[in-house]
Amino acid sequence: MPKVLVSDPIEQVGLDLLAQVAQVDVKIGLSEEELIKIIPEYDALMIRSGTKVTKDVIEAANQLKIIGRAGVGVDNVDVPAATRKGIIVVNSPEGNTIAAAEHTLAMMLSLARHIPDANAAVKAGQWDRKRFTGVEIYKKTLGIIGLGKIGSHVATVARAMGMKLLAYDPYLSTERAEQLGCRLVELDVLFAESDFITLHLPKTPETQHLINAKTIAKMKPTARIINCARGGIIDEVALVEALKSGRLAGAALDVFENEPLEADSPLRSLGMEAILTPHLGASTEEAQVNVAIDVAEQIRDVLLGLPARSAVNIPGLRPDVLEKLAPYMQLAETLGNLVGQLAGGRVESLEVRLQGELATNESQPIVIAALKGLLSPALRERVNYVNAGLEAKERGIRVVETRDESQRDYAGSLTLIAKSPSMTRSVSGALLSHNELRITSIDDFPISVAPTRYMLLTLHRDMPGIIGKIGTQLGSFNVNIASMQVGRKMVRGNAVMVISLDDPLPEGLLEEILKVPGIRDAYIVNL
Ligand SMILES: NC(=O)c1ccc[n+]([C@@H]2O[C@H](COP(=O)([O-])OP(=O)(O)OC[C@H]3O[C@@H](n4cnc5c(N)ncnc54)[C@H](O)[C@@H]3O)[C@@H](O)[C@H]2O)c1
Numbered sequence: 001m002p003k004v005l006v007s008d009p010i011e012q013v014g015l016d017l018l019a020q021v022a023q024v025d026v027k028i029g030l031s032e033e034e035l036i037k038i039i040p041e042y043d044a045l046m047i048r049s050g051t052k053v054t055k056d057v058i059e060a061a062n063q064l065k066i067i068g069r070a071g072v073g074v075d076n077v078d079v080p081a082a083t084r085k086g087i088i089v090v091n092s093p094e095g096n097t098i099a100a101a102e103h104t105l106a107m108m109l110s111l112a113r114h115i116p117d118a119n120a121a122v123k124a125g126q127w128d129r130k131r132f133t134g135v136e137i138y139k140k141t142l143g144i145i146g147l148g149k150i151g152s153h154v155a156t157v158a159r160a161m162g163m164k165l166l167a168y169d170p171y172l173s174t175e176r177a178e179q180l181g182c183r184l185v186e187l188d189v190l191f192a193e194s195d196f197i198t199l200h201l202p203k204t205p206e207t208q209h210l211i212n213a214k215t216i217a218k219m220k221p222t223a224r225i226i227n228c229a230r231g232g233i234i235d236e237v238a239l240v241e242a243l244k245s246g247r248l249a250g251a252a253l254d255v256f257e258n259e260p261l262e263a264d265s266p267l268r269s270l271g272m273e274a275i276l277t278p279h280l281g282a283s284t285e286e287a288q289v290n291v292a293i294d295v296a297e298q299i300r301d302v303l304l305g306l307p308a309r310s311a312v313n314i315p316g317l318r319p320d321v322l323e324k325l326a327p328y329m330q331l332a333e334t335l336g337n338l339v340g341q342l343a344g345g346r347v348e349s350l351e352v353r354l355q356g357e358l359a360t361n362e363s364q365p366i367v368i369a370a371l372k373g374l375l376s377p378a379l380r381e382r383v384n385y386v387n388a389g390l391e392a393k394e395r396g397i398r399v400v401e402t403r404d405e406s407q408r409d410y411a412g413s414l415t416l417i418a419k420s421p422s423m424t425r426s427v428s429g430a431l432l433s434h435n436e437l438r439i440t441s442i443d444d445f446p447i448s449v450a451p452t453r454y455m456l457l458t459l460h461r462d463m464p465g466i467i468g469k470i471g472t473q474l475g476s477f478n479v480n481i482a483s484m485q486v487g488r489k490m491v492r493g494n495a496v497m498v499i500s501l502d503d504p505l506p507e508g509l510l511e512e513i514l515k516v517p518g519i520r521d522a523y524i525v526n527l
């Protein structure tokens with residue numbers, strides 16, 4: 001019988017499901033060393049947010065087939081390390097959506113009416129009504145940052161309670177926001193006009209400290225902020241300072257830069273302007289049952305040799321189909337990610353052009369992989385091979401598939417054309433021998449570049465000296481160039497330059513590159 005290790009508290013219903021097909025060992029509170037020691041015995045690992053599945057844990061996991069995260073965020077799992085080892089990582093992208101949205105609404109009302117402090121005062125024997133005079137939320141403006149699953153439910157309920165809704169989400173269509181009764185605005189407008197601001201976006205390098213001293217200065221002093229998304233999106237030092245100085249009226253936090261919150265965190269010394277809960281967003285009986293069943297079923301299926309339905313890293317296809325299509329799916333996902341980053345987010349349509357042998361194959365997995373790649377800068381681990389089509393539809397992205405069976409330079413090739421309100425971007429790619437991925441054109445400029453983790457792309461005028469200038473700038477910031485290529489259609493016309501880098505581009509360098517005469521546009525691409 002296979003063995004499953006459950007290392008965080010999981011609802012019994014999930015454990016019962018697993019016990020039908022496996023020996024289930026529940027061991028809560030293991031240290032990393034303890035986990036590394038016992039993980040080689042196990043075929044599956046089921047966790048919540050408590051267990052950190054590090055690279056070292058994965059390296060030791062020689063039998064492991066699947067890691068199941070009973071929740072959404074897989075930020076406590078080294079997913080690339082798991083993928084490299086062929087370990088499937090699954091999550092439950094929707095099981096706790098309602099729980100997290102309702103916790104947010106409870107936090108907003110608690111902030112408006114000082115419920116936690118009023119309750120504590122009454123229990124301490126006091127009867128002070130004046131101190132706890134609150135504000136109404138009716139007719140107030142709620143600014144929602146991140147209008148995905150949780151943000152959308154918050155919007156629906158808040159609208160029914162009479163709030164005016166603003167939203168900022170660079171990856172969402174205006175149409176979808178309007179359906180939810182939200183006016184899609186730029187961040188500065190949301191900061192300036194909102195009475196309440198609620199965060200429902202992933203934590204990424206781009207969203208780290210999105211709320212900081214500078215952005216807080218753009219908010220009304222009467223504004224209140226709620227974070228039930230991820231710690232680190234708010235700079236806690238700046239927040240404490242703003243609350244203490246009266247620059248901001250209140251904050252309700254469910255998530256923190258370090259969890260558990262340090263015993264001496266200055267947040268703990270704040271008065272009734274701050275409400276703190278210990279990452280309870282998903283802690284309802286219903287959500288815990290949902291996520292336990294969702295993830296236990298997937299672990300059971302994988303142990304029985306069936307595909308998983310919400311795999312974050314490996315698609316749930318029959319092994320024979322997967323073997324044939326996997327390299328093209330990887331190509332489609334990489335090109336989707338690239339074109340999404342170049343098109344700047346608000347993509348309204350994606351054309352998937354299948355050429356050569358690709359045009360004669362089953363196309364659905366390729367289209368889905370392209371959409372997964374396109375949406376991954378916005379949705380990170382929440383988009384998978386199962387929900388990518390639906391997510392794209394809900395975001396108002398129209399997908400058009402075209403086929404051309406004639407072969408040109410490669411056995412099979414793929415072109416993705418993404419249209420946003422302000423631009424159209426196209427990328428093509430193919431597989432070389434040994435299924436090596438190649439980007440073969442960008443905006444119809446021919447190139448032949450292997451996709452790498454860090455890339456810099458420029459659109460520029462083909463003129464003497466320009467390549468040298470960019471190289472010098474990268475050198476002066478100590479960034480090492482791995483390879484460089486220029487694609488052009490005519491001498492001294494427009495051109496594209498693709499530079500693969502060994503290191504991420506440091507802050508400020510892109511602005512410098514954009515100042516170089518002849519550079520029309522430049523992009524940092526992380527694949
Ligand atoms: N407190 C909890 O217990 C709890 C429970 C569940 C989820 N969460 C967290 O809540 C957050 C939202 O979850 P969800 O299920 O709604 O995710 P989702 O993927 O459905 O929605 C996230 C939205 O954020 C948008 N987004 C991405 N980058 C952005 C940016 N830079 N600026 C503005 N918007 C951006 C995306 O386009 C997307 O619409 C996640 O961080 C998740 O980890 C917390």
Ligand SMILES: O=C(O)CC[C@@H](O)C(=O)O
Pocket residue numbers: 048049070071072073074096279281282283
């Ligand atoms: O397991 C939990 O309670 C955390 C849940 C939440 O943060 C998630 O990402 O799903």
